[in-house]
Amino acid sequence: MEVAYYGGAFIDIHEKVIPIQERGHQFGDGVYEVIRVYDGHPFMMEEHLDRLEMSANEILLKMPLTRTEIKEIAAEGLQRAGIKEAEIYIQVTRGIAARNHLFPDVPAQFAMTIRQAKQFSPEKRQHGVSVTLLEDERWANCFIKSLNLLPNVIAKQKAVTNGHEEAVLVRQGFVTEGSSSNVFAIKDGILYTTPATKRILHGITRSAVIACAEKLGIPVVEKEMDVDFFTSADEAFFTSTSVEIMPIAKVDEKVLPADRPITNKLHKAYQALYQAVAQ
Numbered sequence: 347m348e349v350a351y352y353g354g355a356f357i358d359i360h361e362k363v364i365p366i367q368e369r370g371h372q373f374g375d376g377v378y379e380v381i382r383v384y385d386g387h388p389f390m391m392e393e394h395l396d397r398l399e400m401s402a403n404e405i406l407l408k409m410p411l412t413r414t415e416i417k418e419i420a421a422e423g424l425q426r427a428g429i430k431e432a433e434i435y436i437q438v439t440r441g442i443a444a445r446n447h448l449f450p451d452v453p454a455q456f457a458m459t460i461r462q463a464k465q466f467s468p469e470k471r472q473h474g475v476s477v478t479l480l481e482d483e484r485w486a487n488c489f490i491k492s493l494n495l496l497p498n499v500i501a502k503q504k505a506v507t508n509g510h511e512e513a514v515l516v517r518q519g520f521v522t523e524g525s526s527s528n529v530f531a532i533k534d535g536i537l538y539t540t541p542a543t544k545r546i547l548h549g550i551t552r553s554a555v556i557a558c559a560e561k562l563g564i565p566v567v568e569k570e571m572d573v574d575f576f577t578s579a580d581e582a583f584f585t586s587t588s589v590e591i592m593p594i595a596k597v598d599e600k601v602l603p604a605d606r607p608i609t610n611k612l613h614k615a616y617q618a619l620y621q622a623v624a625q
Contacts (some may be wrong), residue, residue, distance in 0.1 A: 349427045351419055351458040356426060361458060368455065370439030373447075374493040376402035376455075382587045384620045387482060388425060391417065392422045393550045396589075398436060401491045407440055410454040417599040419458060429440045435459045437493070465590045471613070473594030474606070475511035477571060477584070480504060482515035482522050482545075501525040512584055514597065517545065520570045527586040528552040530572060530596075531579035532608050537576075551585040551616075554578040558615035564608060573597065581606045591616055 350359040357363060369375035379398045382389045395413050402409050411419075420434055437457045443450030484497045502525040505513035513525040521538055523529055528549040530539045537559050542548045559566050576582065582594040582602055591613040593606050 347427055347458065348429070348461045350460075351423060351456075353455075354532040356423065357504060359461075365442050368439060369381075370440050370455070370493055371436065372445050374495075375405075375407075376437055376439030376493045377405060377407065377491055377621065378435065378437040378493060380587050381420075381434040383424065383429070383434060384622070384623065385458075386430045386452070387425075388434065389623055390422065390550050390554065390567045391420075393437075393553070397491060397548065397550065398438070399511075402438060404487070404624065405432050406449070407454060409438060410456050416456075420460075422474045423445060423458060423460045429460060430512055431463045431465075432460050433463045435461070437530070438445055439493070445482060456571070466589060466592070471593065474583075474593035474597075474602070474604075476509065476596040477512045477514045477594050478505050478508060478598050479516050479521075480513045480525075482517035488545050488546050489520070489542070489548055491547060498525045500544075514576070514584070516573060519572050519620055521573065521576045522546050522585045523549075524586075527584035527589065527592075529533070529584045530555070531576050531582035533575075535608070536565045537608065537612075538567050538569055538571055538579075540571060549585060551587055551590065554586055554619060555591065555612055558612055558619070562611060562615060564612070565572065568611070576598050576604075581609045584607050 348359045350357050352363045365370055379394045379399060381394045399409060439450035439455045441450060443452045443455050480501050485520055501513035501515060502528060512527060514529055515522045523546045530537060540546050556566050577597045577600045580603055583591050585591050593609050596601060
């Protein structure tokens with residue numbers, strides 16, 4: 347059973363609870379996180395809460411709950427939901443007040459949902475997916491996981507409408523990240539990814555994959571990748587909490603090699619990480 351939490355209590359996930367003057371609703375004035383749960387165990391929860399607190403601090407938002415309180419609510423939510431393979435969505439907004447650009451003197455609002463995790467077929471992971479290159483039209487502070495996702499939403503929709511799984515964003519000729527993912531390329535046995543600057547989200551899965559590569563002895567280079575570099579990769583994939591590691595088979599009309607030994611090795615290593623936590 348999918349469950350939700352809002353206003354200090356667990357509620358039916360379909361209950362209408364957001365006031366019209368909620369700043370998250372009117373301004374996108376808030377931050378969020380998505381945490382994957384494997385076999386009932388949240389994966390890399392501390393890292394996600396670290397980023398949630400960082401994002402809140404960057405937008406000058408005081409967290410309404412302690413980390414311990416958030417984890418307790420999540421644990422109770424998982425127990426109520428009874429879902430073993432789940433996604434915890436956490437959202438914190440600046441609160442409920444008459445619409446005004448200035449910060450109101452009201453408490454921040456905390457919300458949470460627990461839903462069934464997205465599932466991806468083994469065939470999709472085996473064959474890889476198609477992505478399309480689109481101009482990165484987002485703001486300058488993409489490292490903040492804010493609710494302001496309209497450019498991401500439009501990019502994703504354009505990609506799917508045109509038969510692709512994901513949009514890979516390009517700014518001034520260089521690949522940044524996906525509309526809801528980080529991207530990697532492999533050339534001559536070296537793993538490349540865009541540096542963790544303000545221009546991309548510092549993905550939790552991204553960090554875990556880099557750690558897996560280093561443990562496996564795969565060289566990792568964080569560098570700006572131009573489009574030619576990315577589309578001529580030996581292997582490429584994107585990462586997120588939901589998809590884990592998804593191979594890229596095609597970038598627009600450019601078909602990438604079907605043999606992906608390093609991508610497959612990294613995905614097995616990543617799976618071992620969360621399987622160890624779930625034991």
